[in-house]
Amino acid sequence: MKVTDKDVAYVADLANLELTEEEHAGMLRDLNSILEYVDRLNELDTSDVPPMAQVSDRYGVDEAKQGSARFAYASRKDVLEGLRKSLPHEEALANAPDADEDFFRVPKVIER
Amino acid sequence: MDLTSLTIDAARSAVQERKTTALALTEAHYARIKQEDGQIGAFLTLSKERALEQADRIDRMAAEGKTLPPLGGVPVGIKDVMSTRGVRTTAGSKILEKYIPPYDCTAVARMEEAGAVVLGKMNCDEFAMGSSNENSAYHPVRNPRDLSRVPGGSSGGSAAAVAADMAVVTLGSDTGGSIRQPAAFCGVVGLMPTYGRVSRYGLIAFASSLDHIGPLAKTVRDAAIVLRTIAGRDPMDSTSADVPVPDYVAELDKPVRGMKLGVAKEYFGEGLDDEVRQAMESAIDKLKSVGCEIVPVSLPHTPYAIPTYYLIATAEASSNLARYDGVRYSHRARGVKTLSEMYRRSRDEGFGAEVKRRIMLGTYALSAGYYDAYYLKAQKVRTLLTRDFDEAFRKVDAIVTPTSPTAAFRLGEKSNDPLSMYLADIYTVTADLAGIPGISMPCGETKEKLPIGLQILGKHFDEGSILRVAHAYEQVA
Numbered sequence: 001m002k003v004t005d006k007d008v009a010y011v012a013d014l015a016n017l018e019l020t021e022e023e024h025a026g027m028l029r030d031l032n033s034i035l036e037y038v039d040r041l042n043e044l045d046t047s048d049v050p051p052m053a054q055v056s057d058r059y060g061v062d063e064a065k066q067g068s069a070r071f072a073y074a075s076r077k078d079v080l081e082g083l084r085k086s087l088p089h090e091e092a093l094a095n096a097p098d099a100d101e102d103f104f105r106v107p108k109v110i111e112r
Numbered sequence: 113m114d115l116t117s118l119t120i121d122a123a124r125s126a127v128q129e130r131k132t133t134a135l136a137l138t139e140a141h142y143a144r145i146k147q148e149d150g151q152i153g154a155f156l157t158l159s160k161e162r163a164l165e166q167a168d169r170i171d172r173m174a175a176e177g178k179t180l181p182p183l184g185g186v187p188v189g190i191k192d193v194m195s196t197r198g199v200r201t202t203a204g205s206k207i208l209e210k211y212i213p214p215y216d217c218t219a220v221a222r223m224e225e226a227g228a229v230v231l232g233k234m235n236c237d238e239f240a241m242g243s244s245n246e247n248s249a250y251h252p253v254r255n256p257r258d259l260s261r262v263p264g265g266s267s268g269g270s271a272a273a274v275a276a277d278m279a280v281v282t283l284g285s286d287t288g289g290s291i292r293q294p295a296a297f298c299g300v301v302g303l304m305p306t307y308g309r310v311s312r313y314g315l316i317a318f319a320s321s322l323d324h325i326g327p328l329a330k331t332v333r334d335a336a337i338v339l340r341t342i343a344g345r346d347p348m349d350s351t352s353a354d355v356p357v358p359d360y361v362a363e364l365d366k367p368v369r370g371m372k373l374g375v376a377k378e379y380f381g382e383g384l385d386d387e388v389r390q391a392m393e394s395a396i397d398k399l400k401s402v403g404c405e406i407v408p409v410s411l412p413h414t415p416y417a418i419p420t421y422y423l424i425a426t427a428e429a430s431s432n433l434a435r436y437d438g439v440r441y442s443h444r445a446r447g448v449k450t451l452s453e454m455y456r457r458s459r460d461e462g463f464g465a466e467v468k469r470r471i472m473l474g475t476y477a478l479s480a481g482y483y484d485a486y487y488l489k490a491q492k493v494r495t496l497l498t499r500d501f502d503e504a505f506r507k508v509d510a511i512v513t514p515t516s517p518t519a520a521f522r523l524g525e526k527s528n529d530p531l532s533m534y535l536a537d538i539y540t541v542t543a544d545l546a547g548i549p550g551i552s553m554p555c556g557e558t559k560e561k562l563p564i565g566l567q568i569l570g571k572h573f574d575e576g577s578i579l580r581v582a583h584a585y586e587q588v589a
Contacts, residue, residue, distance in 0.1 A: 015475040018456035027472055030530055037531055038419040041489050051491035054321040055307045055547030060354035074350040083347055091214045095441035104439050109451045
């Protein structure tokens with residue numbers, strides 16, 4: 001067993017998930033079974049292999065440039081209402097479970 | 113004229129030539145949905161008002177003798193992970209049960225600008241996480257070819273609707289095989305374009321370095337027409353590539369004689385069903401008969417693709433799904449006293465079992481002490497998998513493989529074993545990881561009359577070649 005009860009509780013906490021006792025037990029079983037399978041990656045020596053985060057730095061970019069300069073085509077001027085108009089207040093709040101006319105409303109953040 | 117069995121060109125011409133109307137086409141599809149979808153379950157939401165408005169616009173154009181755009185009057189369905197202004201968009205999740213997006217996904221907007229009539233939103237696995245559509249929080253989708261079987265996933269509704277003539281074409285999304293595997297299971301064409309070929313603006317994010325939008329269609333030509341419509345740079349998505357869009361439809365008629373097609377032994381190993389293997393062999397013979405040359409290639413890291421995929425996809429998902437906090441637009445639990453309790457209870461009530469499992473796995477893979485061992489390791493193996501393809505594509509123009517190791521399985525068959533479900537994507541995840549395009553084509557059926565899929569993988573931004581091979585195969589199949 002790689003993942004312990006304590007790990008499951010810790011990770012659920014990081015992920016802001018509240019698991020029932022039953023869900024907790026299932027998660028312990030599933031995570032261990034998946035991670036056992038995932039362990040086959042250790043058969044590969046990757047000490048000289050660079051990590052790959054995405055593929056988009058290979059196409060449509062200025063190949064002479066490095067890092068974020070390669071994506072210069074994707075940048076735009078930082079101007080008010082650059083690509084689209086900001087959502088009107090009312091629309092931005094329309095899907096909120098709880099809001100007043102100006103703000104999203106949430107339960108108390110600071111306990112007194 | 114049977115209004116629900118038309119291709120894009122046939123439907124558009126019929127409206128253009130006033131043999132029918134966009135309104136009649138739309139109503140015929142809604143009637144078909146009413147008749148069939150009770151048992152299939154492909155649609156989650158119908159957008160009748162929007163559809164009728166668009167049909168009317170197209171009919172007025174036709175009446176005025178104007179040339180209709182390429183999808184003029186064509187009824188389509190949109191996977192419910194793509195935002196539609198004013199039309200509920202759930203991602204197959206209870207956490208977005210009441211979500212009405214304030215804007216349109218670029219791909220959807222481009223479809224409508226090209227004249228498509230959006231009938232409604234297609235059922236899918238919750239947040240596109242699944243290979244059978246059984247993870248939809250609303251109801252499963254059944255395979256139109258055999259109602260006891262799954263349609264595949266996660267774009268199960270998109271595939272089933274095309275297979276059952278409830279839409280001419282649909283849009284799906286593919287992160288690990290979610291367009292191609294359901295296309296194979298339902299016997300339709302499914303195309304995943306190159307990473308960055310189609311804007312993801314307005315696509316509800318699952319794993320951002322792997323998510324793609326693409327069409328499910330009755331013919332290769334229809335898939336090419338849709339790709340031509342939705343492809344191209346979009347300033348609203350910084351990952352959409354600044355690469356010119358060729359006329360994919362014109363590509364179809366170019367000759368395939370002399371094209372080199374790779375066959376990799378790693379895609380024909382243990383776990384491949386015998387009937388699928390036989391269908392592949394006969395498909396490869398047909399490709400030879402139209403003049404393609406078959407070349408053996410090796411993709412040695414293929415056995416490591418599934419573990420790599422499940423670490424990277426879940427890590428990215430755990431981050432993307434952090435936004436569902438019950439504050440701005442998602443479900444909020446009742447009777448909570450503190451903010452922290454609200455986050456936890458809302459997410460617990462709103463997310464289904466597989467989504468929680470993936471958030472947990474991804475959070476674990478990113479957590480302190482495990483990042484290097486899991487996430488970073490997977491990113492390195494992703495490089496190796498991509499190099500495999502780079503190497504193979506020095507020798508060949510495209511690679512042919514089975515889309516899935518088996519035909520459609522039964523509902524419930526794999527739902528209690530996450531790992532066996534993940535292995536259903538064994539031949540499709542590699543293309544997502546490498547960012548290359550892939551198409552799944554119907555290539556015969558099993559003795560039980562279940563469709564089998566042939567997958568054709570291509571070089572980055574070379575959708576033209578795989579469409580051409582697929583089209584040539586379609587003519588002789």
